Amino acid sequence: MNRIIKYRWWIIVVSIVATMVMSTSLFRLEVDPDLKNYFPNHMESMVNTKKIEDVFGNQDFVILLFETEDVLNAKTLHRLKNIERALVRTKGIKRTTSLFGSNRIYGKDGIMYVEPTVRHIPETPEQKEELRSEIKDNDLVYNIVVADNFKSTAIILALEEKVNEDSVFQAIHEVIDRFPGEENIHFGGLPYLRQSMDKDIQRDSLILIPLALIIMLVFLYLVFREWRGVLLPFAVVILSTALSISFIPILGWKFSLITILVPIMLIAIANDYGIHMIAKYQEINANALGKSMPEISLQITGKLWKPILLTGLTTIAGIGGLLAHTLIPARQMALIAGIGIMMAVFLSLTFIPAILSMLNRSKPISTLKRKRVHDKNNFLGHFATFVVAKSKVIPWAALTVTLLVSIGIFFLRVDSNEENFFPEKHPVKKAAKIINSKYGGSENISVLFEGDLLDPKMLNKMEFYREEMEKMEEIDLTMSFSGVVREISKALNDPESILYDKIPPSREAVAQYMELYTMSGNPEEIEQLVDFNYEHAHLMIRINDVSNNVVNKVIDRIRALSENDPNVAAIGGYGFVRTQLANRVMVGQFYSLSIALVVIFILVSIIFGSVSAGLLGIIPLLMSVLLLFGLMGIFGIRLDVATALLSSIMIGVGVDYTIHFLWRYRDERYQHRQPHEAVVTAITTTGRGIIFNALSVIIGFIVLIFSSFTPIRFFGILVVVSIIACLVGAMLILPTLLLRKRYRFLEPQQKPVDRKIENNELKDAI
Secondary structure (H helix, E strand, O other): OHHHHHOHHHHHHHHHHHHHHHHHHHHHOOEOOOHHHHOOOOOHHHHHHHHHHHHHOOOOEEEEEEEOOOOOOHHHHHHHHHHHHHHHOOOOEEEEEOOOOOEEEEEEOOEEEEEEOOOOOOOOHHHHHHHHHHHHOOOOOEOOOEOOOOOEEEEEEEEOOOOOHHHHHHHHHHHHHHOOOOOEEEEEOHHHHHHHHHHHHHHHHHHHHHHHHHHHHHHHHHHHOOHHHHHHHHHHHHHHHHHHHOHHHHOOOOEOOHHHHHHHHHHHHHHHHHHHHHHHHHHHHOOOOOOOHHHHHHHHHHHHHHHHHHHHHHHHHHHHHHHHOOOHHHHHHHHHHHHHHHHHHHHHHHHHHHHHOOOOOOOOOHHHOOOOOOOOOOHHHHHHHHHHHOOOOHHHHHHHHHHHHHHHHHHOOEOOOHHHHOOOOOHHHHHHHHHHHHOOOOEEEEEEEEOOOOOHHHHHHHHHHHHHHHOOOOEEEEEOHHHHHHHHHHHHOOOOOOOOOOOOOOHHHHHHHHHHHHHHOOHHHHOOOEOOOOOEEEEEEEEOOOOHHHHHHHHHHHHHHHOOOOOEEEEEOHHHHHHHHHHHHHHHHHHHHHHHHHHHHHHHHHHHOOHHHHHHHHHHHHHHHHHHHHHHHHOOOOEOOOHHHHHHHHHHHHHHHHHHHHHHHHHHHHOOOOHHHHHHHHHHOHHHHHHHHHHHHHHHHHHHHHOOOHHHHHHHHHHHHHHHHHHHHHHHHHHHHHHHOOOHHHOOOOOOOOOOOOOOHHHHHO
16 A cells, blocks of 8 residues: 555556557547447348348448429429439449339330330329329339328439448538429438438537536535545546547447447446545545545555455446347447446556645545534434334335336337437438338348249249238338239230239240340349349338337248248348347346346355355345336336446446445444444445445436437436436345344454444434
8 A cells, every 4th residue: 555655656647648648549439330230240130131232232222202292293303303313423322213213114005115204204284193193003113212192202322332421421412402492301221320320429429428527527526525526536537438448449449329328437437436535535534633645545545445446346247247248339338348447446546545645634524523424414314313213114115116116027128220219300210200101111121032033933932922921011012023023014914914913924934024124124123123143032021110029020920931941042131130139139138137147246245255245235236127127118118229238237336335335334343333333334424425426427327318319318317217226225225134134244253342432422313
């Protein structure tokens, strides 16, 4: 301990310089809004989706939705035509699909024609209604690029591989501005979702982190009422947060939606250890007459180094449970946060006492003098009296409330739909609602077929799959190569013919159909549905309800149909990826939670040398977890990429309160104080630091309610609930358990010595 005083200048200078050097890596920090990078590549859905994309290219499309009273108005069609012509020539856009860029296949006098859906912009009401009728009869366009009520239409843009999406969207906006109109334009598709997430992640980083720091400064001043109590814990927060975040670019990682939580988490948690140090300084300063600041600094470190080190380790262990999580950014967060907490512990035990030893003693706080901490008029003294008086009732009341609330767990659901990351009024959400209601749904499931796609047996098999899937009320739209062949048959055969709207009976007939189509139209129009060699075909299924249960139901139906089918090579699509992730979130939640609880149990047992201590350590945490998930189920808050991380973080932070309380209680018992005396003393002394600690976490996380993302907002609210639950567990439930039963590891190790009770008012408090 004396070395802290001896080398205090080295400690201060090295801490600051090392942080500044490491922080230079932050200039290389990049944002990763691509949700595909959040999932493990070995997931079945990811492997299958990549297999499909290897054949049919990137399945990420930008969707421009034009809303107006009637999309067949001449002004609207002129604007659409001009915009699409400009977009076709835009670098990075591979092809477009729209009323002008899609085909109409029809027959006349026994001849098949493949022409643009809109050849001429209608000038009269009769021409407009004729065009409307043609569109309704075109299964390749109706409900795909135009809504059934003709109040909206879409331009679908396929992007080139590895394109710079920022430059593409900039070009798209320039084109739209070049051709103004009265139509409302909405953007949709995964590339746009990534763009929105990128901007909102940067916005959150620039607003939430400074806001959290400002609020924390105000909180520290209100708590300690002296600047050393503000600046020293705050310095630890800045240094440890900067050091840990610096590892993100050093390790080659990027800033993601989940990574937003790391600096906020560290601002809230890294503060805790400094708060305990300053609270202990003020307690000692109020009672240690004649001591110098170096002596007080050493006394603080001597008293707190063990509980702070151990609570730091248990916090890291709790958050470390996220290493078992499915999401890659969650694992990264566990490591980065662990580094930050480790640095905060180290700096709190070295940097703070090093600086404190160089300062003058501040004015003692009179309410912290030993003779006044148990004052009945003091809030903590009154609370301690209540805990002792109601020690028989409190555990049963807490158990009853926990069991009743935990019923909500049965209603808890998982949600990994990225559209729900945004609030209702966000442009992403508005576009998604239109796509889901008018264009068959934004969620896509893909089935890859392999074989001779000119064989009628294969085509009829695809038709069977398509028809069976469309029987499900959750599916409004399917697209397949077999549907294109049927459209060609409608053009080449009279409605009275048995071949009308049917798959031809022979391979030669199918081949002739496709040869005629190739001669008359553009083969690129169907390259998303069949490859050039007719060896792979793509059945695209759009789902109008993106809830997890619905998508799982659709996947199960496809699996049942394709069982033992050698022609079905893969089931993929982003809808499958998202749903499989959601399924794993629940499993990952169980694993990370179980691992965190087991590790905490083992660590607390080792710290206090007793299995009973381990059980006492996790009982408040288990009750908090049950309350948290129960409330989420009751209020319909779903488990998603953010809220699924909450339990491990809560366990890591919440166990600190239990350890600090047990540590002080054991110290009091070792001085041969009676259990009720030890409980009152622990509540009125260490309890102050515990409450400040909990409030700092709540204050730190509460800024998340201003996030652009709905899951992050819910995360901030749920942190408040979970930390309050952990605080109640440590300050209310744990003391009553200690009063109801004697635990050997907490009993005095030597015979009692004669002593006088230092605080006569303690008797009155009991």
